[in-house]
Amino acid sequence: MVCQGNSRTVKSNQEGIHHKLDALVMRYKQTESKRPVSEHTREAFLAVEDWLDGWQGDIILDSCCGVGQSTATIAAGYPDCKVIGLDKSAMRLGKHSHYQSGADNYAVFRADVNDFWRLAVQGQWSVKKHYLLYPNPYPKSSQIQKRWYGSAAMVDLMALCPVIEVRSNWLLYLQEFAQAATHYGLSGEIEKVAKGQPMTPFERKYLASGQACWKLTTGKAKD
Template identity: 35%
Template sequence: MAAVVVALGLSAVRSRDLPPGYVIERQAPHARTAAVACKHVLELDSFLHNAPTPEHTRATFGATAAWLAERHGARRGAGGLLLDSGCGTGRSTLLLAQQHPDCLVIGVDRSLARLRKDKRDISPGAACAPRGDEGPVQPAFDNALLVRADLPAFWRLAVESGWRLRAHRLLFPNPYPKPAHLPRRWHAHPSWPLVLALGGELELRSNWRTYLEETVIATSAIAHLASSDGEAGDLPPPSCDAAALRPDVRAAARALAAGLRVEQYAASAPFVSEFEAKYEAARLPLFRLALRLG
């Protein structure tokens, strides 16, 4: 996960011992954000048809589904399912599990090395420091699971399995700040409609405000399309047919609350990630965005 430092010189970054990464100024949202998002939401089925699901992710999802079935059976009346996408070391997953003991929390990251990082500093004495030959599915707390998987493929399997989330977190995702890398940002990635279809209360955090501003633009454009009853307006390419929008994505987009806005916040311990802790220590601005997807 890359770090982005806004409006600071490189010398200042080094002096504060921040994680290595990009040094960028705040910039205007990419002009094609809305068009790209609408294109992807209309072409979701084509993307899924052509995108292979890695075998390791399919196996991981099967083990995760079995864990969920077992835990749901043991925890009747549980408060719902929380997904922590791109969880890194799993610090945020374990904090969510502590904060929501009535819920089942799943943290997903593509790096097994990050997931295996010792996390006893988060909760002393907790069985959450995987070692040795442990596989890609690692029980942490009684109500938390850390898994290694490809995120778009994991989201796809979750949607196909009928998952509906209570809450979803995307904390400090890799921003890919170069204009040419817009399609790598989650809100402009072909898999973004899957995030919407999973529903729940989606929260994003970043130290690059532009990333969240673009998320508002992309998701608002999809919501506009979902409510247009076939009239796509000038947002997607002229050849797009809004009637092709998948019902599950349409329903989630229509449920979006109005007045989406990015807000600055002050982080405090316990920090959700190493990035948040270091940015706060360096007194850098942090931002978050909440989306309600029904």
């Protein structure tokens, strides 16, 4: 039986790269964040460090992992890494049992990723790859500063790891992310997500609705 979806496409009053994008990225890059780290995320960070138990190998982050289907999938593809799924919603993480793989190289935790990224940077974590799958696109032009790359969080996001995979059903989101990343010496390639095994429930719904999904992969720009 073929799965059918009814997900709406992203609607935006913004037709191209936001005219304020570069200025916002540079402003935040030159400004130190004064935002206090939330106590519950500090506790979550300590819980993650306990789970890592002195691990000296590579770490993969799956930020805003939702129900954690993607975290389990990533862990299966990287058995020699420790994979950490992060989401701010206890309700979403509470549904992870439906997607749990039983692998022992991953775990999901409730945390504010803005704060967690900063703590991981301060802790000098060795992050091999960072996944940001289907973040809220905040498609209105006035919402540019709510998108990761248009916010203060971009500084820590860029400091954590140069290899980032972002997926979205809004191509402009990835184009803007790629442009923002160039200010940190990164280049990016965008390609269509092939139909196959969806990594997240959102991806499954979008593809079943006939929408195109895209992925951006960043890395250090070549000289």
